Amino acid sequence: MANWLNLAFQFLDSFAFIVLAAAGLAIIFGIMGVINLAHGEFILVGAYATTLAVKAVGLPLPAAMLAGAVVTAGFGLVVERTIISGAGPNWVWERLEPRLSAALPDQAAAVLPSGPLIEPLYDRLADSMVATFGLSLIMVQGARIVFGNSIDQVATPFGEVAYGAFSYSAYRLVLAGVSVALLGLVYYVFTYTDYGMRARAVIQDDRTARALGVNTERTYAATFALGSGLAGLTGALFAPVISMQPTLGSQFLVEAFVAVVVGGASVVLGTALSAAGLGAIESVFSNQYGTFFGRIALLLTAILALRFLPGGITGYIERVRKRRRRES
Amino acid sequence: MSDRSGLDRRSFLATGSALVGAAMAGCSGDGGDGGGNGDDGGTAGGTASSDETVKIGVLEDQSGNFALVGDPKHKASLLAIEEINADGGIDGKQIEPVTRDPQSDNQRYQELTREMIDDEEVDVLWAGYSSATREAIRPIINRNEQLYFYTTQYEGGVCDKTTFAVGPTARQQLGSVLPYLREEFGPEIYTVAADYNFGQLSADWVKVLANENDAEVIGEEFVPLKESSFGSTINRIQEADPDFVMSMLVGANHTAFYEQKASTGLDVPIGTSTAMAQGYEHRRLEPPAMANIYAGVNYMEEVPTDSNTRDGGFVDRYFEKYPDAPYLNEEAETNYFSTYMYKEAVEQAGTLEQPEVIEALESGISLGTERAPEAPEGETIELDGATHHVDHHMWVLRADEEHRIEAVENRKIPEQFLTETVGCDLREEAEQTQYTPVDFFEEAE
Structure with a gap:
C-alpha cells in the first residue's frame, strides 16, 4: 500500500517536473518554430527574480513567484524584439542608415547594408538555435558576474505529508496541482481567447492570417512573452527546491526537449500526453531500480519515440485520424 | 567555438591580470623586483623560468559547474603567494603566479595544462577540482614529469611520482x-x-x-x-x-x-x-x-583553532584580501598550506629543478598551526614522503537547527591506504598508478 502511494507521488512529481519544464519551450517551438536553447536561462531568470524578491525586497513567496513569472515574460518580450524578430535593432538602423551614408564617403557608404539588419528567426530552426545558444552563454556568465556563484535560497513551504514509514514534501504535491492547472489554462488561452484564435491561425498559415488582418508580428511577440513567462513561472515554482546557481537551468533541459520531441506539434495535448507517459516510465523505473535507471528509461523512451513516432504522439494521433477519415 | 573561447579568455585576462596586479601591489613595499609584471599573467610568452622568479601555475575553476567550490582555491593560492612574496619570496625569489580559468571543462584543463608546461614552463602546478579532471590531466603531467599538487579531498589511492595529492582522502x-x-x-x-x-x-x-x-x-x-x-x-x-x-x-x-x-x-x-x-x-x-x-x-571556515579564528588569523587574512568572498572552504586551506610546503621544499633543495624539489618534498615536510590552520596549537600535519599524501588533522563538525557549526570531535588521522594496505613507496619505486579499494578489500566488491 505504502509503496503504491510512493509510486503515485513519484509519478505526480515527474509529471509536474516535465510539464513545467516543457510548457514554455513547447509554446515557443510549436507556434513560432524557434528552438529556444536559452530556455533553461529563462527558467533561471524566473528563479533568481523570485528568490531576490523574497530575500532582497521582502515580498511574500506567492507574490514573489508571480513577480518572477512577470519579470521573465517582460525579459522574453525584450529578447523577442531585439534578437528573435530583430524589430528593435532594425528600427534603429532604419533611422541611422540614411544619416550614416550621408556622412560617410561613397565607397564606405556602399558597404553598409541597406535593408533591415536582422531577418526574423521565425521558422529558421538552426539559426534560432545558434542565436539562443549564444544568448544562453551570455546569460549564464552574466548571472555569475552579477550575482556570484550562488545566491541565498528560500525555504520550501508547507511541510510534509506523512504515511506509515514514509513522508512526502507537501509542496511537491502543490506543484503537481499547479502543473495540471497550467495545462488547463494554456488550453483555455489557445481555444477560447481572441489571442489564441489568432495564434493558431498564424501557426496554420501566417501569410493568409496576415492577409485577413491578423497582426502576426504582435502575435509572435505575445507568444514569445507568454512562453517566457511560463518558463519564468517554472523557475519561480522550483526556486525553493533546487540549488540557486547560474547553471540551474540546465537540469530542466533534458526533460523539456524530450517532452517536446515526444509530444509533437500540439502544445497542450502533446505536453500532457508526453509528460504522463514519460513521467510514468521514469517514476516506475526509479521507484523499482533507482534514480539512475529512471533516467536511462526516460532517454531510451525518447530514442524509441523518435524512431517510431517521428511526428511525436500527437503527430501519430493525427495520422490515425486521417486514415480513419479516408477509410470511412 | 574558437571565437567563444577567445572571448572568454580575453575577459579572464582582464580579471586575471587585475588579480596578479593586486597581488603584486601587496608586496611592492619590500622592494623586490615585483616578479612577473601584471601583463605577463595572461600571455603565452614562452619565457623559460628564469632564475629571478618562481613560476607557479594555478588552474582552478572560476566559471562553470565547479566555480562555487573552485574559486576559493584560486583565491587561497593567491593569498599564500602574496604572503610569501611580502615575506621575501622563496629563497629570495619572488613568485610569479600564472593563472587561467579552465571553466570546469576537462578538455580545457588538458589544453591549459599543456600550455602551462610547454609555453609557460611553470616550476610547479596546482590544478583541478574534481577527480575526473585530475585523471584527465595526469597523463600530460606524467609525460612531462611535471611537479603537480592536487588539493581536493578525494577518493584516495593515487601513487604517482610527480603528483602530490595533499587533500584528505x-x-x-x-x-x-x-x-x-x-x-x-x-x-x-x-x-x-x-x-x-x-x-x-x-x-x-x-x-x-x-x-x-x-x-x-x-x-x-x-x-x-x-x-x-x-x-x-x-x-x-x-x-x-x-x-x-x-x-x-x-x-x-x-x-x-x-x-x-x-x-x-x-x-x-x-x-x-x-x-x-x-x-x-x-x-x-x-x-x-x-x-x-x-x-x-580537515578544514572549514568554522574550525575552532586559534590560528584560524583569532584576529589576524587565516580567516581574517582571507577576507581582508577578498572582502566579497562568500566562504573560505576546505580545499582553499589545502591550496594555502601546500603552497607553503612547496616553499619549504624549494628552500631545502636550494634549487627550482623539479626532481630535486620532489626529493625535498619526499624527505617529509611538516607544518604547524600557523601555516596549516586545521592543526590545533602545538600539533602539526605531515607530508608523507613515501605516498605524497598528508597526515591530516581531521574534524567532525555538526550543523544544528540554526545551521551553527560545532566541532564534536577532532584527531589526527594518517593516510593509511597507500601506506599500510598497498605499500606504495615512491622514494623506492616511481609509480603512476591509482589504487582502488576493490583490489584490496573483499567487502568493497
Whole structure:
C-alpha cells in the first residue's frame, strides 16, 4: 500500500517536473518554430527574480513567484524584439542608415547594408538555435558576474505529508496541482481567447492570417512573452527546491526537449500526453531500480519515440485520424 | 567555438591580470623586483623560468559547474603567494603566479595544462577540482614529469611520482565521521553517492570502514550528477530506516537533496565528506535544511583553532584580501598550506629543478598551526614522503537547527591506504598508478 502511494507521488512529481519544464519551450517551438536553447536561462531568470524578491525586497513567496513569472515574460518580450524578430535593432538602423551614408564617403557608404539588419528567426530552426545558444552563454556568465556563484535560497513551504514509514514534501504535491492547472489554462488561452484564435491561425498559415488582418508580428511577440513567462513561472515554482546557481537551468533541459520531441506539434495535448507517459516510465523505473535507471528509461523512451513516432504522439494521433477519415 | 573561447579568455585576462596586479601591489613595499609584471599573467610568452622568479601555475575553476567550490582555491593560492612574496619570496625569489580559468571543462584543463608546461614552463602546478579532471590531466603531467599538487579531498589511492595529492582522502574523511556516527547512533548505514569515480570509490570506502567499525551498509544508491529530484531516493531511505546516512553527493544539482529531505521531514543523521565544507550549504540554504548533518573534514571556515579564528588569523587574512568572498572552504586551506610546503621544499633543495624539489618534498615536510590552520596549537600535519599524501588533522563538525557549526570531535588521522594496505613507496619505486579499494578489500566488491 505504502509503496503504491510512493509510486503515485513519484509519478505526480515527474509529471509536474516535465510539464513545467516543457510548457514554455513547447509554446515557443510549436507556434513560432524557434528552438529556444536559452530556455533553461529563462527558467533561471524566473528563479533568481523570485528568490531576490523574497530575500532582497521582502515580498511574500506567492507574490514573489508571480513577480518572477512577470519579470521573465517582460525579459522574453525584450529578447523577442531585439534578437528573435530583430524589430528593435532594425528600427534603429532604419533611422541611422540614411544619416550614416550621408556622412560617410561613397565607397564606405556602399558597404553598409541597406535593408533591415536582422531577418526574423521565425521558422529558421538552426539559426534560432545558434542565436539562443549564444544568448544562453551570455546569460549564464552574466548571472555569475552579477550575482556570484550562488545566491541565498528560500525555504520550501508547507511541510510534509506523512504515511506509515514514509513522508512526502507537501509542496511537491502543490506543484503537481499547479502543473495540471497550467495545462488547463494554456488550453483555455489557445481555444477560447481572441489571442489564441489568432495564434493558431498564424501557426496554420501566417501569410493568409496576415492577409485577413491578423497582426502576426504582435502575435509572435505575445507568444514569445507568454512562453517566457511560463518558463519564468517554472523557475519561480522550483526556486525553493533546487540549488540557486547560474547553471540551474540546465537540469530542466533534458526533460523539456524530450517532452517536446515526444509530444509533437500540439502544445497542450502533446505536453500532457508526453509528460504522463514519460513521467510514468521514469517514476516506475526509479521507484523499482533507482534514480539512475529512471533516467536511462526516460532517454531510451525518447530514442524509441523518435524512431517510431517521428511526428511525436500527437503527430501519430493525427495520422490515425486521417486514415480513419479516408477509410470511412 | 574558437571565437567563444577567445572571448572568454580575453575577459579572464582582464580579471586575471587585475588579480596578479593586486597581488603584486601587496608586496611592492619590500622592494623586490615585483616578479612577473601584471601583463605577463595572461600571455603565452614562452619565457623559460628564469632564475629571478618562481613560476607557479594555478588552474582552478572560476566559471562553470565547479566555480562555487573552485574559486576559493584560486583565491587561497593567491593569498599564500602574496604572503610569501611580502615575506621575501622563496629563497629570495619572488613568485610569479600564472593563472587561467579552465571553466570546469576537462578538455580545457588538458589544453591549459599543456600550455602551462610547454609555453609557460611553470616550476610547479596546482590544478583541478574534481577527480575526473585530475585523471584527465595526469597523463600530460606524467609525460612531462611535471611537479603537480592536487588539493581536493578525494577518493584516495593515487601513487604517482610527480603528483602530490595533499587533500584528505576518503579513508581519512569518512574515517573521521563514520566511527563517530556509529558510536552515537547505531550500526545501520545507508549510502547515497554521486555516480562517478569519486562517489563509487567513496561508497566502497564506506563499506570497508563499516566492516572495521562493526557496522553494516544496508542500502546504497548512486545518483547521476545531472539529477536534482530526490523523491524516490528519500522514499528508499525511509523504507530502509537506517541509523544514519552517509552522503557523498557532489555538485550544485545534488544540493537539492538536503532541501528536499528537510521539506519531506526526513530527520535521520547524515554523515558527509562533501557537503558544507566545500559548497557551504549551511550558509546558502535556509535552516533547518542542513540540521543534524555531520561533516568529516580537515578544514572549514568554522574550525575552532586559534590560528584560524583569532584576529589576524587565516580567516581574517582571507577576507581582508577578498572582502566579497562568500566562504573560505576546505580545499582553499589545502591550496594555502601546500603552497607553503612547496616553499619549504624549494628552500631545502636550494634549487627550482623539479626532481630535486620532489626529493625535498619526499624527505617529509611538516607544518604547524600557523601555516596549516586545521592543526590545533602545538600539533602539526605531515607530508608523507613515501605516498605524497598528508597526515591530516581531521574534524567532525555538526550543523544544528540554526545551521551553527560545532566541532564534536577532532584527531589526527594518517593516510593509511597507500601506506599500510598497498605499500606504495615512491622514494623506492616511481609509480603512476591509482589504487582502488576493490583490489584490496573483499567487502568493497
